[in-house]
Amino acid sequence: MANYERPLSEVRFLTVAEVASVMRVSKMTVYRLVHGGELPAVRVGRSFRVPEQAVHDYLRDSYVETA
Numbered sequence: 001m002a003n004y005e006r007p008l009s010e011v012r013f014l015t016v017a018e019v020a021s022v023m024r025v026s027k028m029t030v031y032r033l034v035h036g037g038e039l040p041a042v043r044v045g046r047s048f049r050v051p052e053q054a055v056h057d058y059l060r061d062s063y064v065e066t067a
Contacts, residue, residue: 013042013049022055033058 019039020027033039034048039058041048 012052014052014055016048016050019050019055023059 014022016027016030016034019030023030030039030050031048034041034050039050040054041050
């Protein structure tokens, strides 16, 4: 998977709403991915933050070629 060993100062975190916008899905879908362990996230208070690179990695790894 991705290299998350970068210094935290270099990691850009996205909100659930921002992830949903990038992925063109609902916020509930993002929550399901986070709770299902498919998308890593950090809990901040009552909300989640997702490393931007994790979103790109998820989309790249989920890409399906069609005929």
